[in-house]
Amino acid sequence: MVEIADSARHILDEVPQGVIVVAAAKTRTPEEVRAAVEAGIVHVGHNYVQETQAMINQVRGVTWHMIGHMQRNKARAAVELFDMIETVDSLRLAQEIDKRCAFLGKTMPVLIEVNSGREPNKDGVWPEQADDLARQIAGLTCIRLQGLMTMGPFSEDAKDLRPCFRATRKAFERLARLGLPGAEMCYLSMGMSSSYRAAIDEGANIVRIGTRLFGPRMSGQ
Numbered sequence: 551m552v553e554i555a556d557s558a559r560h561i562l563d564e565v566p567q568g569v570i571v572v573a574a575a576k577t578r579t580p581e582e583v584r585a586a587v588e589a590g591i592v593h594v595g596h597n598y599v600q601e602t603q604a605m606i607n608q609v610r611g612v613t614w615h616m617i618g619h620m621q622r623n624k625a626r627a628a629v630e631l632f633d634m635i636e637t638v639d640s641l642r643l644a645q646e647i648d649k650r651c652a653f654l655g656k657t658m659p660v661l662i663e664v665n666s667g668r669e670p671n672k673d674g675v676w677p678e679q680a681d682d683l684a685r686q687i688a689g690l691t692c693i694r695l696q697g698l699m700t701m702g703p704f705s706e707d708a709k710d711l712r713p714c715f716r717a718t719r720k721a722f723e724r725l726a727r728l729g730l731p732g733a734e735m736c737y738l739s740m741g742m743s744s745s746y747r748a749a750i751d752e753g754a755n756i757v758r759i760g761t762r763l764f765g766p767r768m769s770g771q
């Protein structure tokens with residue numbers, strides 16, 4: 551727990567002002583996440599709705615980000631739990647979130663997930679498809695489109711990811727210029743433990759960090 555607190559302080563010191571550090575909490579215990587929060591982390595991301603449900607009452611006072619692939623049948627639970635959904639990649643999912651938010655009288659900030667590496671079987675829209683989806687989403691009443699998110703291909707070498715980050719940033723800037731009513735392009739979520747410095751260089755103002763904060767995960771997750 552001491553190591554987690556030290557890492558959290560180190561990362562928070564290191565990132566430039568205005569960059570939001572989201573602690574990626576998958577596979578971690580509430581105690582581990584609390585250690586990061588006590589050291590200053592105020593944004594927590596999770597990939598799974600059920601695990602978040604189990605953790606949320608034990609980690610207070612933070613902003614919750616959905617960062618995993620979201621099934622539509624989880625939208626109802628997700629809109630109750632999360633303060634931002636970073637992984638919207640279809641109109642149907644956006645419509646479901648919108649409908650569930652309408653029931654709750656809530657407005658949900660969302661990001662569009664971009665498959666910046668154009669990988670088959672990976673979630674997210676291609677960078678040039680973001681405009682069309684943004685136009686459709688921006689019209690929904692209970693959703694506020696606030697930016698883009700990308701993962702990029704798996705690589706230990708951040709250099710490999712720079713072209714993907716750049717493509718996502720270009721799409722982000724293009725969308726900002728469109729000035730769609732109902733959208734305000736303010737967040738670009740890119741970069742993880744091995745790539746957040748490169749991502750910040752390329753314009754990210756949200757980075758999602760797991761391993762460097764909490765230590766290695768068991769393989770396969």
Ligand SMILES: *Cc1c(COP(=O)(O)O)cnc(C)c1O
Pocket residue numbers: 574576597617618701741742743744758759760761762
């Ligand atoms: C796990 C995860 C992260 C953090 O990955 P690390 O390499 O452990 O920092 C970031 N974003 C998403 C979407 C994740 O699933």
